[in-house]
Amino acid sequence: MHIGIDVGGTNTDAVLMRGRTVLAAVKTSTTADVTSGIVSALDGLQRQRAFDPGQVHAVMIGTTHFINALIEARRLAPTAAVRLGLPATASLPPMVDWPEHLVGAINGRSYLCHGGHEFDGRHIAELDEAELRAAAADMAAHGVRSVAITSVFSPVNAEFEARAAELLAAELPGVALSLSHEIGRIGLLERENATVINAALRELAAHIVDGLAASVAGAGITAPLYLSQNDGTLMDVDFARRYPVATFASGPTNSMRGATVLSGVDTCAVVDVGGTTSDVGVLQRGFPREATTEVSVAGVRTNFRMPDVLSIGIGGGSLVRGQADAVTVGPDSVGYELTSRALVFGGDTLTATDIAVAAGAAEVGDPGLVAHLDRGLVRAALDRIAADVADVVERMRTSAEPLPVVAVGGGSILLPDELADGGRVHRPEHYAVANAIGAAIAQVGGEVDRVFAVEPGRREAVLDEARQEAVDRAVAAGATPGSVTIVDFDEVPIPYLPGNATRVRVKAVGDLKVED
């Protein structure tokens, strides 16, 4: 057996599973201190279906804690950004494009030092140890507790980041070090931003991870604990302490991953219909497709991997206006006031939920209160919703093949059984706890994203080398060797660079070594 828990902003969902079978599922309120929410979720599972804690082989947790801490700019550690790249890059120092209040919240300090590589691996400048020691002394004097190290072109060669980390670790014992090549990709400012954010969250990460571990242990569970990452794979607690940013998008990711398990469809669009919005993502062979552009988090441009999600303002609480011949749905919503403002609950506002009830697609509130609605209007509103959602799904498609659609979330009753282009809509059971089920999936991954110089006739060899490295990384992260497969592969030539420079991205995923 294993347990999946998804800690959202409002609810904490938990499931007890054997293989892909849901044995118990509970929904509790998220608590301010996290751990008591986990404890009550575990108690809830125990009450629903008594289990022997010793028989639990793994606990997987998805949490929005870290991204919320950043957005609220609280509990962030005093952080320094060390950039290795002088004499280049000095005009745009670290955090140059950050909102001022966030720089203040982390007491952000910047140190520009010599180092860095050219695109082809040559050194821009040698590392200057005296310069780094002076920076370390200044950090110590200013109470810096976490450091982000970013070297120019470290995705091509990470030696300077590693050497600087070694030196700073010796000078500043106890200070957390985050290295950019482990966090982001090409694009210095965006990668550095992600690394500084990671650094600022390190203390909180240690605190949260300890709290989670304590509450799981308190329930008598001795099995290892894992956290969900943005890409739908797991990381162990040691990794989570070092890379809290890797949890940032685990919410939408887990909901998508849950949808694939529940429906058995592994390449599909997932439509998560909530109260205010519908979020559409795409799963390719069971994993969320990543956004290819920069992602802005709390006003900071970053380039770490996030799922590609497109949202539209259609949900269960969306306001419905107009007549049968000209109807609009959303984008405004009654939100959490649905149960007081919707017609079926005795309110005075026509919402998408009222339309679903009037059409006989859902049974909530009092259907008698919407019996008077014009049939033509009901039909038109449902058609509008179907057309708008189909349009978003269509935008998210990656090939000409029709894409099946899996609907999850409380508002999925609004969707028809089939969308335009013949895409069938799957509506799996347990959709309300899809998040927790998604968290409970036991897979780990390894990734390579680097620029390679592909010499003539060497393309296959270079690609094989990249694939093997990704597989090795997945195994190192805890995958059963035989189970690892390549799930994503991308090769993009880079213009204006000599030597056929090509950016190669490979992702390998395998099953976590867990007995069930």
Next chain:
Amino acid sequence: MTRSITGDDLVDIARGAAILGTGGGGDPHIGRLLASAALREHGPVRLTPLAELPDDAQVLTVAMVGAPTVMVEKLPSIEQVGLSVATLAEYRGRPVTHIACAEAGGVNSLIPVVAAAQLGLPLVDADGMGRAFPEIQMVLPTLYDIRATPMSVADEKGNRLVVDAVDNHWAERLVRTATVEMGCSTMTSAFAMTGAQARQALVPDTLSLCAELGRLVGQARERHQDPVAAAVARLGGRRLFTGKVVDVLRRTSKGFARGEATLEGLGGDSGARLLIRFQNEHLVAERVAGDGERAEVLASVPDLICTLDSESGEAVTTESLRFGHRVTVIAAPADPRWHSAGGLALAGPRYFGYDIDPVRCPAPEVSA
């Protein structure tokens, strides 16, 4: 735009410059950050209308040469930009009075702002192309026998180079080679000319155009109007095709990203396809009827072929084109001098390897 550039103008200039980049030109984001830092440090940049340039002004163009991918990693410095200008001025033994843009599209619309701010010099409201092109000699001054060289090249380490070449094609070869050795992202100054020459050879008002284009597109979006229509109207261009990307083929050859993107028509263009051929920038747009047998070139270089996000009106670069992206392809007339025999020899379809006569942007849409 007023007669000076301040930090507030940069978002609009960057947005407009990306559109004039015709799919290439490099992402202006880093250029915008750098210009913003330079303006913070040195204050606003005065803008001189081309027509007001005195005869004896000493004008230099400033541009980044290299790989945009490198520039987003090894960030250029403000000093590096200024150094390229100082190096050329020193070699020529004559002080510079005005900075100009070599190209208006993409990142190189903003690099000269950095130079002008750092050196405290006025910037000419003009550029050498009225768009973006991939090679150094592809500027109108080449048609007026204005030499690219002596041309200076500066890297971030302080290495400086002056190239004196027999013609502008040689300048391209030598500077490109040096740039690779210097780490693939250099700042260059070139095309030294007098005010009188500049008035003749440059395309006027292009920085104002970038700023206005960016502002109009942003405004249309805020007012829930059609931002693409706003861009078309300002450029005096024409909407060629609206569709969704169904295929993108890429390959690199000789350091250039060549390829084709295929769009499937939407709305009024349903049932048709559009093929866009590109080499960093978009070169040829070809409409293919449903059966695939009849192909018609709708527009080609030297005119501008821009892909805009159908909804936001933001420029879409060839690198970011991907399946499902909904784009509207528009064409806009290039400066008429590009259609002269000399202009076509420099940057017509045949120079890029397409054996077709150039197809000019059709007459502008008449507004009702």
